[in-house]
Amino acid sequence: MDISSYLQRIGFSGTADNSLATLEQIHQLHPRAIAFENINSFVAERVSLQVNDVFEKLVNQGRGGYCFEQNLILAEILKALGFQVTEHAARVLWRSPEKTEMARTHMLLKVDIAEQSWIADVGFGGLTMTAPLRLDPGAVQKTPNETFRILQEGDEFTIAVSLNGGWKQMYVFDLPPQYPVDFEMANHYVATHPQSHFVNNLVMARVDNQCRHALENRTYNRYMLEGGTGDNSVTEEKVEKQSQQIEDFDQLLELLNNTFNVELDENIDVSALQKRWENLP
Numbered sequence: 001m002d003i004s005s006y007l008q009r010i011g012f013s014g015t016a017d018n019s020l021a022t023l024e025q026i027h028q029l030h031p032r033a034i035a036f037e038n039i040n041s042f043v044a045e046r047v048s049l050q051v052n053d054v055f056e057k058l059v060n061q062g063r064g065g066y067c068f069e070q071n072l073i074l075a076e077i078l079k080a081l082g083f084q085v086t087e088h089a090a091r092v093l094w095r096s097p098e099k100t101e102m103a104r105t106h107m108l109l110k111v112d113i114a115e116q117s118w119i120a121d122v123g124f125g126g127l128t129m130t131a132p133l134r135l136d137p138g139a140v141q142k143t144p145n146e147t148f149r150i151l152q153e154g155d156e157f158t159i160a161v162s163l164n165g166g167w168k169q170m171y172v173f174d175l176p177p178q179y180p181v182d183f184e185m186a187n188h189y190v191a192t193h194p195q196s197h198f199v200n201n202l203v204m205a206r207v208d209n210q211c212r213h214a215l216e217n218r219t220y221n222r223y224m225l226e227g228g229t230g231d232n233s234v235t236e237e238k239v240e241k242q243s244q245q246i247e248d249f250d251q252l253l254e255l256l257n258n259t260f261n262v263e264l265d266e267n268i269d270v271s272a273l274q275k276r277w278e279n280l281p
Helices: 003-010 020-033 051-060 067-080 180-192 249-258 270-278
Strands: 084-092 104-113 116-120 140-142 147-153 156-163 166-173 203-207 211-216 219-225 239-245
Touching: 003 020, 003 051, 003 067, 020 067, 020 104, 020 116, 020 203, 051 067, 067 084, 067 104, 067 116, 067 180, 084 180, 104 166, 104 180, 249 270
Parallel strands: none
Antiparallel strands: 084 104, 084 166, 104 116, 140 147, 147 156, 156 166, 203 211, 211 219, 219 239
């Protein structure tokens, strides 16, 4: 795994070390450069969690991926730079009835720097964080895009985002470390189960300095930060949503290439993607 290729892919400049400044810069740049996308599972192609396969896909092929792929690569890069990283699993609460018991289908990282623990997560789709969060329950934490907080109840932690003047829960996790076999099990469900959201829908997301891009099937949404500068003064309460219906496959391909920065090469059957997308209900 070539660290320099990854740093070039995300546009990192300067010297990469195991400092908080490096973690913050990588965490902001990664979701801008590498889109959240599930094309493989949508067209019934294998989603590998072998490190070399994921690196080839996300870095060398110019593709994106979902949480297991995104955070797996981030973890490997951070470990190579000398960070202390542990992998954890979460139950997604977003868009789910409150207190619904969901399976552990999300991956996140805990990064320990000196005496402080940080939560890093570059794979939560349309609300992927653009900065690591201190594992400091109750603290309101602004990032270059939204404002977050982590709440604790017993051994469980819940990450919530400030939206429209209220707090919306994203996911709940605890701190026992998870292992590659745990994520292989979860990935198999997410990528292949007939009821999986990522089998039945085409989902993409990418963040920019002043906006977020999101696609689900035929609907493209752009969330603009009104008067935003990309600094910590901007929160989700200052967002204008612009929606567009995608009418044909050529429009979709243009979005993939120019908005989500996703390159489709010989590893994806474009005709299969077109057929699957056009046959959506």
